[in-house]
Amino acid sequence: MIKKENQRIALTKRLLKESLLQLMTxxxxxxxxxxxxxxxxxxxxxxxxxxxxxxxxILTEIESTVIEDLEAIWKKEFxxxxxxxxxxxxxxxxxxMEHHDLFKLLLRDSDTSSGFPALLMKATHVRMTYERVFSYxxxxxxxxxxxxxxxxxxxxxxxxxxxxxxxxxxxxxxDLIYMVATQGWEKKK
Numbered sequence: 001m002i003k004k005e006n007q008r009i010a011l012t013k014r015l016l017k018e019s020l021l022q023l024m025t026x027x028x029x030x031x032x033x034x035x036x037x038x039x040x041x042x043x044x045x046x047x048x049x050x051x052x053x054x055x056x057x058i059l060t061e062i063e064s065t066v067i068e069d070l071e072a073i074w075k076k077e078f079x080x081x082x083x084x085x086x087x088x089x090x091x092x093x094x095x096x097m098e099h100h101d102l103f104k105l106l107l108r109d110s111d112t113s114s115g116f117p118a119l120l121m122k123a124t125h126v127r128m129t130y131e132r133v134f135s136y137x138x139x140x141x142x143x144x145x146x147x148x149x150x151x152x153x154x155x156x157x158x159x160x161x162x163x164x165x166x167x168x169x170x171x172x173x174x175d176l177i178y179m180v181a182t183q184g185w186e187k188k189k
Contacts, residue, residue, distance in 0.1 A: 090174030
């Protein structure tokens with residue numbers, strides 16, 4: 001009985017997530033009502049409120065899953081040993097390409113200090129991405145400034161690549177960001 005109940009909960013949540021993303025292609029999350037979401041998903045309101053308090057809670061859960069996925073990729077790769085910057089960015093871009101429609105919605109917000117961009121920028125894998133580049137920083141102030149520059153620059157390049165459907169592969173984006181980030185400071189591996 002518990003397994004069936006867990007499957008039912010998982011199905012309910014999946015339907016709500018899919019419906020939310022479908023509605024988000026038409027309007028902003030702030031303009032999506034619980035009633036509209038329930039009608040689209042075929043889930044009644046009381047079932048919705050058993051799991052969430054508002055549509056934004058569903059989006060938060062989706063965003064957290066994305067960050068967890070990326071953290072798992074980073075952890076797995078770092079356990080293998082040295083992982084070059086261009087390969088890190090390529091892995092991120094490969095994941096983004098595999099979830100292209102989702103990222104089109106998540107990256108619409110250009111403000112990196114709030115929402116999904118802020119969550120992404122604070123994630124461990126983003127902070128770890130430029131660790132070798134930081135060895136060239138002469139002070140903690142320089143390191144903080146470089147973090148801001150590289151993280152925001154990488155975010156906006158990837159955002160533009162996704163939103164404008166620029167015909168570049170994840171490898172090409174990884175190599176481009178690597179070139180900009182290192183400016184020849186270290187040899188490409």
